[in-house]
Amino acid sequence: MKYLNYILILVGAVIAIYAKANSAQNQLVLIGGIVVLMLGVYRISKTIPSKTTKEDYSVKEEEDAI
Secondary structure: OHHHHHHHHHHHHHHHHHHHHOOOOOHHHHHHHHHHHHHHHHHHHHHOOOOOOHHHHHHHHHHHHO
């Protein structure tokens, strides 16, 4: 499943570059490429955990209060 994310990023980048390199730019193809690229980036960023959890945050607050 993670390979799908990388493929989405690669396909989106290729489409966006192709649409931008053409002399008569097709804005819809460029926007479509950017959407596919950002969809892949979003799907990857969704799997990255946050730095602090709620438990860590509450423990730090209690230590600061003491």
